[in-house]
Amino acid sequence: MNFGALDLHTVWFGLVGLLFAGYVILDGFDLGVGMLHLWAVTRDEERRVFLNAIGPVWDGNEVWLVTGGGALFAAFPMVYATVFSGFYLAFMALLCALIFRAVAIEFRSKHPSARWRAFWDASFAGGSLCSSLLIGVAMGNIAWGVPLDARGEFAGSFLGLLNPYALLMGVTTVALFAMHGAIYLVLKTEGELQAAVRRRVNPLIITFILCYVILTLATLLYVPHITEAFRREPWFFLVAVAVVLAIANIPREVNRGREFLAFLSSCGAMAGLMALFGIGMYPNLVFCHTAPAHSLTAFNASSSEKTLGIMLTIALIGVPAVLAYSASNYWIFRGKVKLDKMSY
Amino acid sequence: MDVLWLSRLQFALTATFHYLYPPLSIGLGLLLVIVEAMWLKTRRPLYHQMARFWTKVFALTFAVGVATGIVMEFEFGTNWAAYSRYVGDVFGSALAAEGIFAFFLESGFLAVLLFGWDKVGPKLHFFSTCMVALGAHFSAIWIIVANSWMQTPAGFHIVGQGLAARAEITDFWAMVFNPSSLDRLSHTVVGAWQAGAWLMVSVGAWYLRRRRHREFALASVKVGLALAAVAALLSLVSGHESARGVAVNQPAKLAAFEGLWQTTPHAPLHVVGWVDAARERTHGPEVSGLLSWLAYGDTGHAVTGLDDIPRADRPPVNFTFQLFHVMVAVGCALIVLAAWAAIALWRGRLEDSRLLLWLLTLSVLGPQLANQAGWWAAEVGRQPWIVYGLLRTFQGLSPVVSAGQVATSIVMFTLVYLLLFAVFVFLLNDKIRHGPDDGDLQPAGKWALGFKAAEGAR
Numbered sequence: 001m002n003f004g005a006l007d008l009h010t011v012w013f014g015l016v017g018l019l020f021a022g023y024v025i026l027d028g029f030d031l032g033v034g035m036l037h038l039w040a041v042t043r044d045e046e047r048r049v050f051l052n053a054i055g056p057v058w059d060g061n062e063v064w065l066v067t068g069g070g071a072l073f074a075a076f077p078m079v080y081a082t083v084f085s086g087f088y089l090a091f092m093a094l095l096c097a098l099i100f101r102a103v104a105i106e107f108r109s110k111h112p113s114a115r116w117r118a119f120w121d122a123s124f125a126g127g128s129l130c131s132s133l134l135i136g137v138a139m140g141n142i143a144w145g146v147p148l149d150a151r152g153e154f155a156g157s158f159l160g161l162l163n164p165y166a167l168l169m170g171v172t173t174v175a176l177f178a179m180h181g182a183i184y185l186v187l188k189t190e191g192e193l194q195a196a197v198r199r200r201v202n203p204l205i206i207t208f209i210l211c212y213v214i215l216t217l218a219t220l221l222y223v224p225h226i227t228e229a230f231r232r233e234p235w236f237f238l239v240a241v242a243v244v245l246a247i248a249n250i251p252r253e254v255n256r257g258r259e260f261l262a263f264l265s266s267c268g269a270m271a272g273l274m275a276l277f278g279i280g281m282y283p284n285l286v287f288c289h290t291a292p293a294h295s296l297t298a299f300n301a302s303s304s305e306k307t308l309g310i311m312l313t314i315a316l317i318g319v320p321a322v323l324a325y326s327a328s329n330y331w332i333f334r335g336k337v338k339l340d341k342m343s344y
Numbered sequence: 345m346d347v348l349w350l351s352r353l354q355f356a357l358t359a360t361f362h363y364l365y366p367p368l369s370i371g372l373g374l375l376l377v378i379v380e381a382m383w384l385k386t387r388r389p390l391y392h393q394m395a396r397f398w399t400k401v402f403a404l405t406f407a408v409g410v411a412t413g414i415v416m417e418f419e420f421g422t423n424w425a426a427y428s429r430y431v432g433d434v435f436g437s438a439l440a441a442e443g444i445f446a447f448f449l450e451s452g453f454l455a456v457l458l459f460g461w462d463k464v465g466p467k468l469h470f471f472s473t474c475m476v477a478l479g480a481h482f483s484a485i486w487i488i489v490a491n492s493w494m495q496t497p498a499g500f501h502i503v504g505q506g507l508a509a510r511a512e513i514t515d516f517w518a519m520v521f522n523p524s525s526l527d528r529l530s531h532t533v534v535g536a537w538q539a540g541a542w543l544m545v546s547v548g549a550w551y552l553r554r555r556r557h558r559e560f561a562l563a564s565v566k567v568g569l570a571l572a573a574v575a576a577l578l579s580l581v582s583g584h585e586s587a588r589g590v591a592v593n594q595p596a597k598l599a600a601f602e603g604l605w606q607t608t609p610h611a612p613l614h615v616v617g618w619v620d621a622a623r624e625r626t627h628g629p630e631v632s633g634l635l636s637w638l639a640y641g642d643t644g645h646a647v648t649g650l651d652d653i654p655r656a657d658r659p660p661v662n663f664t665f666q667l668f669h670v671m672v673a674v675g676c677a678l679i680v681l682a683a684w685a686a687i688a689l690w691r692g693r694l695e696d697s698r699l700l701l702w703l704l705t706l707s708v709l710g711p712q713l714a715n716q717a718g719w720w721a722a723e724v725g726r727q728p729w730i731v732y733g734l735l736r737t738f739q740g741l742s743p744v745v746s747a748g749q750v751a752t753s754i755v756m757f758t759l760v761y762l763l764l765f766a767v768f769v770f771l772l773n774d775k776i777r778h779g780p781d782d783g784d785l786q787p788a789g790k791w792a793l794g795f796k797a798a799e800g801a802r
Contacts, residue, residue, distance in 0.1 A: 056455030059410060063451050067443030069417050074440040077432020077510075084421025084428075085742035091422055092753040096760060099411045103764060106407035110771045151507070153425075154744050303433040304503075304512045311437055318444030325452035325475075332456060332463055341783075342459050 008308035012075040013282060013298040015315060019071055021274035023064035024135075025180075025267050030058040032181015034101055034128020035174070038121055040182075040200055046193050047121060049337050051105055051344045053188035056333040058105060060326055062098070074311055078152055078301035079285045086146065086154025087138060090161055094134040101127030109344040129174065136173025140166030143219070143226055143277065145289030152286075152296055165218055172211040176270065179204040183250060183266045187259040190336045201254055205247065212247075216240075219280075225287055226280035236279050243272035348738050350750040351423040354757065356723075358415050360716060361761045365409030367715055370484060370533065371540015371571075372402045373477035376457070378567060380470050390563055393784040396461075397560075398544065400775060403458050408768055410451075415757070423750065427730055427740030433512045434500050434519055435490050442486035450479030462788070481533065488529045489520050494731050495722070496593045498522035502734070511734070527589045528722070531582035535718065537575035538678065538711035544568030545685070547776055549704035552695055560780045565704070566689065572707075573682040579675050584638065590725075591639035594732060595648035596657055597725035600664040602626075602635055604649045611635040611647035616669060619662035624650070626665070659727040667721035674714040681707060 033054050041047055054061075073080040084091060104124035108117055144165045147155040182204050185197045219226055230236045246269035253262035281287065285301060288294040302308065376398055383391035417439065420428050428436075456464055456472035464472070499518030500511040513519055548564030551557045590598045598604075603619040603626030604611055610633040617628025633643035640647070650658055685704055688694045695701070726732055730740040 056459050059454060060448065060451035062410070062414070063443065063447045066414055066417055066447055067440065069421075070436065070440035070443040073417075073420065073428065073432055074436030077429050077436055080421045080432065080436070081425035081428040081742075084418060085423070085425035085744050088422050088742070088745050088749050089752065091418055092756060095415050095418055096756055098414060099760060099764070102411040103407055103767070106403065107767055107771065110404075111774065303436065307433045307437055307513050310513065310516050311440060314437070314441050314444060318441075318448070322444065322448040322452070325449070329452050329455055332460060340462060342461055 003309055003312060008305055008312065009298040009302050010283070011312065012071075012302065012308055013285070014278070015312075016068060016071050016075060017274065017278040019064055019068035021271055021278075023061070023068055024274060025270045026061035026064055027058070028132075028177045028270060029180045029184035030054045030061055031101070031128040031132045032177040032179065033185060034124050034181070035132065035178045036181055036185065036197075036200065037128070038125040040185075040197060041193070044117065045339070046196075047117075048109065048339055048344060049189060049193060050185065051108065051124075052337045052339060053185055055105070055344050057329065059102075060329060062102070071311070071315075075303055075308060076285055076296070076298070076301050077303060079296050082148065082152055082154055082286060082296060083138075083142075086156065087141070087161060089158045090134055090138060094131060094138075097127045097130035097134065099127070100124070101131055105344065128177075132174045132177045133170045136170035137161065137166045139173070139277065140169025142286060143169065143280065144223060145225070145287040147290045148286065148288040148294040148296070150291075150294060152294060152301070155290075165222065168211070168215055168218060172208070172215045175204065175208040175211045176273070179208045179250075180266050180270065183254070183259075183263050186254060187263045188337050198254060202251055205250060209247065225284075225289075225292070229279050229282065236276075239272050239275050239279070243269050243276070246272060347745065347747040347750055348741060350747055350754060351741060351745075352737070354423060354750055354754050355419060356720075357754065357761070358412065358419060358757055359719070361757075361765070362409065362412040362416055363716060363719060364712060365405050365412065366480070366483070367536035367539035367711070368405040368543060369402065369409050369540075370477075370480045370536035371538065371575075372398060372405065372543070373473075373480045373540070374537060375540050375544055375567065375571060376402060376473050377470075377477045378571070380473050382567075384466060384470055389785040389787065390559055392787050393560060393780050393782075394563060394567075396784040397780040399457060401543075401772065404768065404771055404775070406454065408764060411764070412761070423742055423745060424730070424740045425742035425744070427735065430510045430735055430740065431494075431731060433510065434493060434497075437513065437516070438486050438490035438493070438520075442483055442490075446479050446482035446486060448479075449482060450476055453479070484533055484536065485529060488532055489522075489525050491722075492525040492528050493519055493522050495528070495726055496522050496524040496589075497731055497734060511731070523593050524586070524589050527582065527586040531579065531586045531718075534575045534578040534582055535711060535715045537571055538579065539715060541568045541572035541575060542678070542707045542711050545572055546705050546708035549701045549707075550776065551779070553698070553701040553705060557779050562694075565685075565694070569682065569685055569689065572678070573686055576675070576679045576682045580679065583672070583675065588639055591647065594726070596650070596653040596659060597664070597722075598639065599648060599650045599653065600659045600661045600725050601668040601721065602647075603661060603665045604635065604647060605651055607646055607649040607652045609636060609644045609646045611639075611649075613638065614665075614669070616673075617665065619665050621661050657728065659725050664721055664725045667717045667724065671714045671718040671721060674710050674717070678707070678710045678714070681710075 033050055037047060037050050041050065069080070100123040104120040104127060108120035108124065111117075141161050141163070144163060147160070149155045179201070182197055182200045186194060186201060189197055246265045249265045250262050253259070253265060283297040283299060284295045285298060286296040303311075376395060379391055379395045379398065382388070383395055453472040453475040456469060457476050460469055460472065497511070499513060499515040499520075499522065501514050502509055503512050504510055544564050545568035548561040548568060551561035552565070587598065587601070590601070602611075603614060603617055605624045605626065612630035612632045613634035614626060614628045614630045617626050617630070619626045636645045636647050637643045639645070650661065681703060685694065685700060688697060688700055728736050730737040
């Protein structure tokens with residue numbers, strides 16, 4: 001397909017962002033449920049309800065990460081290569097966490113012994129917690145900036161990735177996913193279990209808001225390249241305001257028993273947060289704080305225009321289909337979780 | 345050990361372990377479609393029971409396949425960053441297409457296949473099973489396209505020079521249909537069908553040997569064997585076509601497959617053998633002219649030997665030779681076994697022969713061994729290139745990753761994968777020993793309606 005004068009670089013910056021935003025919003029609640037799994041409930045049946053709340057959807061949600069990674073590889077190979085090799089040990093740890101999270105869901109129910117289940121419960125929760133933390137730390141480093149050499153290779157160290165700002169982003173992500181997961185569980189549970197989950201929602205919202213406020217202050221004070229876009233175009237602040245309003249709306253909807261709207265609010269808040277991240281970063285994909293000229297951008301780190309055009313054609317064919325059958329999957333498995341003999 | 349060797353070891357380790365599962369998902373996916381179609385057509389409760397049982401086995405293999413597959417996608421960037429920069433424009437597109445067209449399709453309908461028995465009607469369920477199987481096949485298409493491009497690059501040009509050189513797409517369809525794509529795709533897919541089909545045969549034969557679940561076991565052997573036999577023959581055909589392509593496109597690889605040192609007409613084929621690389625000789629029984637005939641349809645046609653390949657461009661010969669011969673030997677053995685079992689079944693003698701039942705029980709190992717050996721032969725035979733003729737493997741490494749880091753991740757993957765494998769075998773064994781659920785002979789929920797209606801119609 002011929003896309004004429006369309007700025008394919010910016011389009012792909014947005015599309016890759018959209019795929020990762022989709023991942024964060026969708027797998028975010030799976031990971032949140034995982035983190036609450038050990039902590040919020042103790043009985044086997046309650047834990048099974050938790051698992052089956054995400055059972056039919058978690059796998060499709062993880063595909064957003066796989067496809068986001070593939071899209072990054074195809075559209076911005078320089079970024080893919082630099083980030084994945086530069087964050088080597090962190091990404092290996094992330095893979096390990098995602099593996100344990102994934103197989104725990106499948107394996108836990110397959111054997112009745114209590115110790116078996118305790119092991120996979122721990123690996124489900126631990127895998128979810130570590131995945132969330134590492135995703136946040138990685139994003140924190142991208143926002144903060146990483147040292148790059150003149151060829152665009154990562155020039156830092158593993159310990160350098162564990163800087164305070166990145167860790168703060170990691171903790172904020174954990175709080176965000178836990179909050180999002182709790183709200184999803186309110187939507188999928190009923191009765192006493194729902195009441196137990198509901199009690200967790202407000203403390204989690206407060207925790208997240210605290211983290212978010214500290215993170216925002218840290219960003220305003222110490223990460224000027226992110227805030228530059230907002231100084232240039234002040235109306236972008238409206239997105240930040242919308243995020244706060246969406247989060248404030250969550251307890252209101254939960255109290256009124258409108259669980260679905262509460263969940264949508266949470267999704268909207270996360271979409272807003274990812275939008276803020278993208279606006280702050282653009283056009284950088286990897287910001288180099290030691291030598292900004294070395295930064296990898298949507299323009300100097302991309303594939304050829306021809307490939308970006310081919311990929312856009314693929315996306316235009318594929319994405320509507322993906323949205324259609326993802327939506328129908330959520331529709332078929334809507335409503336409260338009921339355990340049956342095919343359940344986990 | 346240096347970082348090149350360690351990175352190759354890690355990729356081999358993680359790819360080999362991953363590749364145990366997707367072929368099972370592809371093969372079992374197709375078998376689920378067949379079994380469910382038979383249930384919808386005949387309404388025999390036995391097929392409903394089979395669909396349920398094999399769905400559970402499918403779920404287990406699928407989960408491990410997904411968990412280990414994401415590692416592969418990350419590893420291109422983590423361990424092979426220079427390669428990723430070089431090929432991203434081409435290889436990345438195929439990988440992204442795999443995500444959009446295959447993985448979403450598979451995962452989108454998987455939930456209905458696994459948990460939707462009582463939520464949707466039998467027809468929609470069948471449709472979902474078809475979509476999951478189709479998704480599994482699509483994922484094979486795109487990853488084989490990407491890998492085949494590394495074997496026989498096409499539809500690209502090189503821009504930039506030296507360290508900044510990289511491949512860019514000039515013709516998307518020429519990239520997709522590069523010279524080896526279709527041959528290698530068909531060979532890989534029928535290999536995957538064999539993996540699923542022989543598993544079904546194997547479990548059925550085990551029950552027959554133990555005199556358990558006789559009806560279920562016989563039906564599993566029949567359905568599995570039908571696909572196994574077809575796929576085993578197709579493996580022979582597609583393998584032959586693939587090798588003819590290798591002769592033209594990757595002569596160094598074909599020479600290594602057969603340990604052919606001199607370029608010669610009437611090139612011989614070794615049935616078995618041992619390559620003495622130091623003396624540049626291959627020992628073992630050989631059939632003169634057979635290689636020329638297989639590769640070019642003419643015993644007098646010259647086949648390129650290793651003496652025409654610069655030393656620096658030769659793959660490890662003996663290792664590639666043995667891998668290739670293991671694949672061919674196991675593939676042929678499976679054809680013989682399929683023929684033997686089919687004749688025994690036809691004559692109603694299958695359950696009389698303990699030996700045959702034993703061999704059929706072990707048959708599940710055959711396609712796994714052949715698939716792995718074949719994949720290794722294809723990848724080791726491409727060495728020393730990571731992209732054939734364009735980029736050497738050592739040039740593809742991540743410049744910033746140290747040997748210590750790779751060693752750390754190898755230890756991690758080894759431990760994690762040993763645990764996963766142990767758990768997978770334990771659960772599979774558990775499921776097989778538990779056997780099919782007799783409750784599934786009386787379909788419940790929305791499935792019962794169809795069942796009763798069919799009973800009433802009789």
